[in-house]
Amino acid sequence: MWLWDVVYGFFAHLFSPSNPLWLYYPLCAVVAVVYKATKFDQPRKIAYQALHFFASVSLGMLALALVFYIISLLL
Amino acid sequence: MTARSERDRSPFAALVLGWILPGAGHAYAGRWGKAVLFFSLITALLVAGLVIGRGTVILVRAPQEGGELRLWYAAQLCAGGPAIALTPISQYIATRDGVDWADPLHEMGTLYTAVAGFLNLLVMMDAYTRIAYPGRLGEQPQEEGA
Numbered sequence: 029m030w031l032w033d034v035v036y037g038f039f040a041h042l043f044s045p046s047n048p049l050w051l052y053y054p055l056c057a058v059v060a061v062v063y064k065a066t067k068f069d070q071p072r073k074i075a076y077q078a079l080h081f082f083a084s085v086s087l088g089m090l091a092l093a094l095v096f097y098i099i100s101l102l103l
Numbered sequence: 104m105t106a107r108s109e110r111d112r113s114p115f116a117a118l119v120l121g122w123i124l125p126g127a128g129h130a131y132a133g134r135w136g137k138a139v140l141f142f143s144l145i146t147a148l149l150v151a152g153l154v155i156g157r158g159t160v161i162l163v164r165a166p167q168e169g170g171e172l173r174l175w176y177a178a179q180l181c182a183g184g185p186a187i188a189l190t191p192i193s194q195y196i197a198t199r200d201g202v203d204w205a206d207p208l209h210e211m212g213t214l215y216t217a218v219a220g221f222l223n224l225l226v227m228m229d230a231y232t233r234i235a236y237p238g239r240l241g242e243q244p245q246e247e248g249a
Contacts, residue, residue: 051155055148055214058148059222071136
């Protein structure tokens, strides 16, 4: 239950309207499309690779932030 | 466009054109789809950054008396023509309204415009290498008369 409250609090803070951190997502999406469009030529492959890049970076950073947040609460 | 004229294209010209207008290097290389994609995304990122930062993010100098040079501008300048065109507007708004340096939205807007510059650098290098090294990405250079 404690862990659930921590995780819920983390995401509630992250996506609260007063917190501009969500603005990193459109930025990451544009970086993904431009970066992959310089590496690939077929539109389908660009879309797939950009989506993969966006998901990897976003979810990876979220997971890392959550781990650090929990560690900071334990210290 | 004949094969000979494709070979005669200069990679350096693609680099310079790509700086003047994002995506123009790819248009010069005959890749209009990518040119439109890069121009739209990089310009949108610049404009979005300017809007998010309330118009005060593309600054050569801080607007105060004797304001110091902003290192961010070096990154923003990589976006070329659109960044240069937006600089006086941003400098005017910053001088008129002042800049809230502690505002997180100002920081985010600055980041957007700087990333737009870095992305254009990547796009310029891509346009250069596509002409200089046509065999890259598995593309075959067109044969004479093909």
